[in-house]
Amino acid sequence: MASTSVQRETVARKALRLYPDRTVEPAGYGVYRVEGREVAYTVDLGIDGGVESCDCPAHKPCYHIAMATIYRARTRMEARRVQTARTAERAARGNLEPLNALERMGA
Numbered sequence: 001m002a003s004t005s006v007q008r009e010t011v012a013r014k015a016l017r018l019y020p021d022r023t024v025e026p027a028g029y030g031v032y033r034v035e036g037r038e039v040a041y042t043v044d045l046g047i048d049g050g051v052e053s054c055d056c057p058a059h060k061p062c063y064h065i066a067m068a069t070i071y072r073a074r075t076r077m078e079a080r081r082v083q084t085a086r087t088a089e090r091a092a093r094g095n096l097e098p099l100n101a102l103e104r105m106g107a
């Protein structure tokens with residue numbers, strides 16, 4: 001008999017693999033609707049010190065929770081990226097202002 005090694009895919013790997021093809025919708029206050037294979041589940045990431053939960057039949061940390069976590073992380077990263085770009089633009093404008101003032105004075 002051939003020896004086979006079936007490695008169980010971790011919840012995190014499964015979530016990363018499925019993430020591009022599944023819909024995650026924020027419902028507010030750390031609650032997300034995560035598209036499962038057939039139906040969508042409600043995930044509560046337990047912000048404000050609560051416990052993470054999902055209403056799917058799996059009684060263990062499931063990939064829906066991991067997918068909601070990925071969604072939240074990516075959304076926050078994007079928000080930070082936009083904020084950083086705005087701050088840099090404001091700073092650049094601020095640095096240019098004295099030069100523009102000199103130019104207006106004909107210097």
Ligand SMILES: [Zn+2]
Nearest residue numbers: 054056062064
């Ligand atoms: Zn679940």
